[in-house]
Amino acid sequence: MSIVFVTTDSGEELMSVVIDTPESAPYLKSGNKVNVLFKETEVAVSSQKELNISLENRIAGIITHIEVGVLLSRLMLETKIGEVIAIISTMSVGQMGLVEKMNVMIMVKLNEIILAP
Amino acid sequence: MIRLNLKKTLQSAGGKMVLDLQLNIKKGEFVTLFGESGAGKTSTLRMLSGLLRPDSGTIEVGEATWFSSQENIDLKPQQRKVGYVFQDYALFPNMNVRQNLEYALQKNQDSAKIEELLEFAELGELQQRKPETLSGGQKQRVALARALVQRPEILILDEPLSALDLKMRIKLQEYLLKVHKKYKLTTILVSHDIAEIVKLSDSVFELQNGSVIKKGAATDFFGLNRTSAKFRFSGEVLKIQREDVLYVISVLIGNDIIRVVSDPKEAELLEIGDRVFVASKAFNPIIQKI
Missing domain, CATH: 2.40.50.100 (RNA polymerase II/Efflux pump adaptor protein, barrel-sandwich hybrid domain)
Structure with a gap:
C-alpha cells in the first residue's frame, strides 16, 4: 500500500492511498504525470475554512451553480484545479445555507482518489 | 511466425473496400482480431485458410510459403494446417458426432486421433448422436474437435461462442484455452466480447476498413491497466x-x-x-x- 502525493498543475496538493506500491506499479514514481479522478458523490462541502476532520484533500472553491433536486443537489464549483461537481443532500444545502457565489471548501477522503497514469 | 501481407478488393455492404493488411503473429500466441463488422476480419481468416484468394501478397507460415502472388504459390485449403471453427458450427446434420470427426480424417491418417479427441472433448457418450440432438455448447465442442483432427498448427475461431449463453461461454472459454495449450496451437480468434478477449488472448489487433489500426497486449489494449482502481x-x-x-x-x-x-x-x-x-x-x- 502507498500514500501518493500529487501536485496539480495549479500547485494544489492532493493525497491518495492505493493498494499498489512503486514495485507493483511502475507509474508510481516521483515526477510521473497522473490524472486524478474522484466521484462527484464523494465530494464533501464545508462553509468553514478550518475544520478538525479527517478529510485529507481540501480545496477552496466558489459555488457557481446549484441545481436543487428533491433529495440531492448538484453544486458546480470553480476551484484552482478546475470545475468540480459535488453531489450533496438538498437537506445540507438548506441547513448550511449554500447559495451561488459563496466561498466554500471542498473535501475528499484520500481513499476516494483514483490515480490514472 | 505467421506473416500476412495481403491485398484484396472486397465487395462489402457499404460498397467496395480495399483490404491492405500486414499482420505478424508469433507462433504459439493466442491473438484476437477485433473491429466492426465489415472491417475485414473474416476475409483475412478466409485468405489465411485458403478459402479466399488474395489479389496479391504473401502468406508465410514459419519457413513455408502458403501463398505468393509473385511466385505463383497457392496451397489448397487441405494443404494448409489450419483448423477453422465457425459461429454456426457447420456440422454435417446427417452424420453423427463420430462421423463428423471421421469425415475430417485424411487418407491413411490413423483413426486413433478420433478416439483421443472424443475423449478430450468429453464427447465419448455423445458419439452416436446427431448434431440436432445436441446443445449449442456440445455442438461447438464437436466443431472444435473436428477442426483438430488434421493436427492443425493454426486454429481459427470466428466468433465461436457468440451464439451461446453466458454460462456455456465461460465454460467453453476455459476449454479453448486448454485446447490452445495442449495442442501447442497458434490461435486466432474473432470476438467482440472484451471480457472474452482479455481472458483468452495474448495480443489484440484492431482492424478498420481492411487495415490494422491498433495492436497491443490484451490488457493494455482496452486500457484495463490505466487506473489504480482495482x-x-x-x-x-x-x-x-x-x-x-x-x-x-x-x-x-x-x-x-x-x-x-x-x-x-x-x-x-x-x-x-x-x-x-x-x-x-x-x-x-x-x-x-x-
Whole structure:
C-alpha cells in the first residue's frame, strides 16, 4: 500500500492511498504525470475554512451553480484545479445555507482518489 | 511466425473496400482480431485458410510459403494446417458426432486421433448422436474437435461462442484455452466480447476498413491497466434513468445487473448497448460471507 502525493498543475496538493506500491506499479514514481479522478458523490462541502476532520484533500472553491433536486443537489464549483461537481443532500444545502457565489471548501477522503497514469 | 501481407478488393455492404493488411503473429500466441463488422476480419481468416484468394501478397507460415502472388504459390485449403471453427458450427446434420470427426480424417491418417479427441472433448457418450440432438455448447465442442483432427498448427475461431449463453461461454472459454495449450496451437480468434478477449488472448489487433489500426497486449489494449482502481469490470449499458439531479445507469456484468450513479455530464455520453468499464477503488466495496 502507498500514500501518493500529487501536485496539480495549479500547485494544489492532493493525497491518495492505493493498494499498489512503486514495485507493483511502475507509474508510481516521483515526477510521473497522473490524472486524478474522484466521484462527484464523494465530494464533501464545508462553509468553514478550518475544520478538525479527517478529510485529507481540501480545496477552496466558489459555488457557481446549484441545481436543487428533491433529495440531492448538484453544486458546480470553480476551484484552482478546475470545475468540480459535488453531489450533496438538498437537506445540507438548506441547513448550511449554500447559495451561488459563496466561498466554500471542498473535501475528499484520500481513499476516494483514483490515480490514472 | 505467421506473416500476412495481403491485398484484396472486397465487395462489402457499404460498397467496395480495399483490404491492405500486414499482420505478424508469433507462433504459439493466442491473438484476437477485433473491429466492426465489415472491417475485414473474416476475409483475412478466409485468405489465411485458403478459402479466399488474395489479389496479391504473401502468406508465410514459419519457413513455408502458403501463398505468393509473385511466385505463383497457392496451397489448397487441405494443404494448409489450419483448423477453422465457425459461429454456426457447420456440422454435417446427417452424420453423427463420430462421423463428423471421421469425415475430417485424411487418407491413411490413423483413426486413433478420433478416439483421443472424443475423449478430450468429453464427447465419448455423445458419439452416436446427431448434431440436432445436441446443445449449442456440445455442438461447438464437436466443431472444435473436428477442426483438430488434421493436427492443425493454426486454429481459427470466428466468433465461436457468440451464439451461446453466458454460462456455456465461460465454460467453453476455459476449454479453448486448454485446447490452445495442449495442442501447442497458434490461435486466432474473432470476438467482440472484451471480457472474452482479455481472458483468452495474448495480443489484440484492431482492424478498420481492411487495415490494422491498433495492436497491443490484451490488457493494455482496452486500457484495463490505466487506473489504480482495482474493482473493475466491463459490461453493457442496459438502462439509463434520470433520478433527481443524477442518472442511474444499469449495467449487465456477467449474469448480474449492477447499478451505478452517474453525473449528467458522463451519462450524456452513454447510450444503451455501449460497452463500459465500471471501476471503483479496492477500498470501497464491502465484503460479506454468503
